[in-house]
Amino acid sequence: MTSRRPTISRRPFRAGWCTAGALLLAAAVSGCGASSGELSGMSIPPAEPPPAPEPVSATAQEPETGSTPVTEDDAEQPARPTDETTRCHTSMLSGTVEEGDAGAGQRYAELVLRNSSGQTCTLYGYGGLELIGQDGAPLPTDLERVPNPGPALITLSPGETASATLHWTAVPHGGEPVDQPCQPTPARLAVIPPDETDSLRVDWPFGPVCGFGSMDGTAYHQ
Numbered sequence: 001m002t003s004r005r006p007t008i009s010r011r012p013f014r015a016g017w018c019t020a021g022a023l024l025l026a027a028a029v030s031g032c033g034a035s036s037g038e039l040s041g042m043s044i045p046p047a048e049p050p051p052a053p054e055p056v057s058a059t060a061q062e063p064e065t066g067s068t069p070v071t072e073d074d075a076e077q078p079a080r081p082t083d084e085t086t087r088c089h090t091s092m093l094s095g096t097v098e099e100g101d102a103g104a105g106q107r108y109a110e111l112v113l114r115n116s117s118g119q120t121c122t123l124y125g126y127g128g129l130e131l132i133g134q135d136g137a138p139l140p141t142d143l144e145r146v147p148n149p150g151p152a153l154i155t156l157s158p159g160e161t162a163s164a165t166l167h168w169t170a171v172p173h174g175g176e177p178v179d180q181p182c183q184p185t186p187a188r189l190a191v192i193p194p195d196e197t198d199s200l201r202v203d204w205p206f207g208p209v210c211g212f213g214s215m216d217g218t219a220y221h222q
Helices: 020-029 036-040 072-076
Strands: 093-103 106-115 121-123 128-132 142-145 154-156 161-169 188-192 200-203 214-217
Touching: 093 161, 093 188, 093 200, 106 188, 154 161
Parallel strands: 142 214
Antiparallel strands: 093 106, 106 161, 121 154, 128 188, 161 214, 188 200
């Protein structure tokens, strides 16, 4: 009896392909036992691209903290006009002195400034003044500011007025004569409006100002 030699298979051993490093490739070709020829003939479909992000509505976006959203209506608004009201300059004003209360040697008057221009303007605070004699020369003047009423912004339309209250005495002070006028009689006032340097002339009909021209004056008020 003739003995048969065992047949040795020459089919390549593929078991080594099923290693951990080839798991992804094996899954793609649906089998760990596919040959290299089989693999080369297969096409692997490309991965699908991720879906594009949905557009975000502008109305859904929240403004950053601390920011103020600008609406279309805001963007179309014209610039707010600036306040062009100017200070009342001396050239825009005229003045008078109107008699006030009197008693026991005390005298009061209102120094009135009128806006004689065609433009609205403002007054604020105290002004200045000087007594002027009959010959046009300055007379002794000592004007003291009093706080009631104090400064307040006054807007004068054309023709409107503001006034400062003046107070002085007709009683002679020490060193002044008592048998004749205590001081020369002023003919007018040189009045300087608040924040101005030029003066305007105002007639003065109230006689001498005793106490060497001492007067009290308030801020301008209405």
